[in-house]
Amino acid sequence: MEGKIAIIGDGDSITVFKAAGVATFAAENENKAKEILRKVAKEYKIIFLTEELARPLSTFLKRFDEEPYPVVLSIPSGNGSTGYGTECLKSAMERALGVDILFNN
Amino acid sequence: MARLNVNPTRMEMKKLKARLDTAVRGHKLLKDKSDEMVRRFSVIIKENKLLRDEVEKELAETLKQFSVARSVTPSYKAETAFAMPSVAVKADCSTQSIMGVDVPQLSVSADKRTEGLPYAYPEITSEADYSVERASALIPKLLRLAEVEKTVRMLADEIERNKRRVNALEYVMIPQLQETIKYIKSKLDENERAAVIRLMKVKNKT
Numbered sequence: 001m002e003g004k005i006a007i008i009g010d011g012d013s014i015t016v017f018k019a020a021g022v023a024t025f026a027a028e029n030e031n032k033a034k035e036i037l038r039k040v041a042k043e044y045k046i047i048f049l050t051e052e053l054a055r056p057l058s059t060f061l062k063r064f065d066e067e068p069y070p071v072v073l074s075i076p077s078g079n080g081s082t083g084y085g086t087e088c089l090k091s092a093m094e095r096a097l098g099v100d101i102l103f104n105n
Numbered sequence: 106m107a108r109l110n111v112n113p114t115r116m117e118m119k120k121l122k123a124r125l126d127t128a129v130r131g132h133k134l135l136k137d138k139s140d141e142m143v144r145r146f147s148v149i150i151k152e153n154k155l156l157r158d159e160v161e162k163e164l165a166e167t168l169k170q171f172s173v174a175r176s177v178t179p180s181y182k183a184e185t186a187f188a189m190p191s192v193a194v195k196a197d198c199s200t201q202s203i204m205g206v207d208v209p210q211l212s213v214s215a216d217k218r219t220e221g222l223p224y225a226y227p228e229i230t231s232e233a234d235y236s237v238e239r240a241s242a243l244i245p246k247l248l249r250l251a252e253v254e255k256t257v258r259m260l261a262d263e264i265e266r267n268k269r270r271v272n273a274l275e276y277v278m279i280p281q282l283q284e285t286i287k288y289i290k291s292k293l294d295e296n297e298r299a300a301v302i303r304l305m306k307v308k309n310k311t
């Protein structure tokens with residue numbers, strides 16, 4: 001099975017991926033991103049989303065966790081990492097294990 | 106613990122005993138499943154952490170480099186250069202099963218990668234070339250991270266659900282069944298004793 005890759009983010013961070021062959025969708029705020037995500041989720045198997053947009057949509061993104069596809073991954077944008085990815089990791093770990101085995105603080 | 110609302114009969118007790126048997130066996134199995142899932146989860150989440158740190162660092166560098174590259178070319182030129190990507194990366198998507206959870210498995214389709222950059226060289230500076238190349242090189246890693254992170258999330262959900270099931274069996278279902286069986290047994294014994302006494306009384310009168 002073959003799947004297409006898409007990236008949703010603000011204009012500057014995603015242009016470089018366009019040249020690398022990833023379908024890009026520009027979204028300046030989270031409502032726009034949500035709209036695009038709804039459309040794109042049917043067609044693309046893998047969707048990268050910048051952290052600035054992923055953070056306000058975290059409850060919306062939960063629904064993608066039920067099925068293997070599409071895979072939505074939050075990536076840091078050009079402004080650097082906001083720590084959202086690590087937070088997600090931490091919450092998953094706490095839910096599953098109840099203890100912190102990675103960060104120890 | 107509340108007992109179930111059933112008639113205290115031998116038939117009912119037999120049924121309940123069978124249910125208790127199944128519940129105990131199911132509880133044991135689910136507990137084993139939970140243990141194994143937690144073990145796998147802790148391996149995967151460690152990998153996820155390492156991978157994420159690595160990817161975030163590299164991505165930040167790439168984007169920084171690219172923004173430098175963009176700033177030295179006029180924006181309209183950059184727009185036109187990047188407007189038409191000639192290559193399209195695609196990923197091979199399949200699923201694998203980890204403890205009964207279907208998780209995605211991704212890899213870059215090798216044949217789709219063509220050599221060269223999607224724009225003419227004179228249009229843009231060499232820094233942009235480097236950053237585009239780096240971004241392309243980063244894509245397999247991003248896919249791997251996507252796969253691992255999705256796996257972590259799905260597994261975490263499954264572990265949570267499983268834990269709830271184990272607890273429901275251990276603290277609700279099994280005690281309830283045990284209590285009900287005990288209640289039926291005492292009721293039956295009571296009936297038996299009553300019958301014996303009644304017989305004795307009847308015999309004494311004649």
